[in-house]
Amino acid sequence: QAKARGRNGYRFYAPSMTGEGMERLRLETFLRRSLEKNEIFLNYQPQVEIDTGRLIGVEALVRWNHPELGLVPPSRFIALAEDSGFINQLGKWVLEEACRQMLRWQQQGLHVPKMAVNLSLKQFERGSIAGMVDAILQETGLEPQRLQLEVTESVIMNTSDALGYINDLHAIGVGLAIDDFGTGYSSLAYLKQLPVQTLKIDRSFIKDIASDADDEAITIAIIELGRSMQLSVIAEGVETQEQAAFLLRHGCRLAQGYFYSRPVTAHDIVERWTSL
């Protein structure tokens, strides 16, 4: 959201600014009460092995259902939550709920190998993120290696002590993935120092993989990079059979996207994956 407004944050038309400002304030007021009103919940999007269709994990994606506004997409409230500081509360709730869900599935007879959860920059700035994650793992009893935290490239590059925080998280045994990979600009030298296991190819590259030579080249380069650095590579936003086939042909074995499943409820995950 902030990005769309332009670098300096100034806007040009006062009337629309007022309207937007009011809207923002209203949204922020609603958002602050969303957790206690049980309006926040999680959807889960399967991550699969392309050639077998096997479930290798899920990504937790936060959802906000407000009685007046309806379903508000993360693109409309995550940045707001970050600006207002609410993200710390929200992020903690998401982590707890995601970890608890892994145990519920287990009790229902479904073993989901891995839970991926998104972290935002503001959660790092507050410090002691590893302490919070560790406490949640202790409390829920989820094995640390079954939790994978996703951090975008831009977060890593724009946080002064990102390496320190990421090392702390690595030390408690959780997995780390770089989300939206290819859209930021991390230097490869820096990447080499990070104890991450997974690169997620941004869906903007996957979209036109079959028709755009640049996207094709970038995707192949990321797959190669992953191979040479012994990282696992997962493609985001896979919507077609052709995209999946392309990825497999070029050595990317893992994917996530509407072709396999949209983000769905915990119950839908059980329905689809238990009876195999």
Ligand code: C2E
């Ligand atoms: P992300 O982490 O890159 O998540 C992937 C987004 O791509 C999700 O959007 C998902 O619904 C969408 N997607 C998945 N497959 C496809 C596909 O095949 N085609 C298309 N067009 N889209 C696909 P969503 O759920 O709207 O989330 C958007 C972003 O909001 C996420 O991007 C993430 O950055 C952020 N977000 C979501 N949940 C959380 C959260 O719990 N905490 C934080 N900090 N950020 C979150």
Ligand code: MG
């Ligand atoms: Mg993600």
Ligand code: MG
């Ligand atoms: Mg992504």
Ligand code: MG
């Ligand atoms: Mg994204």
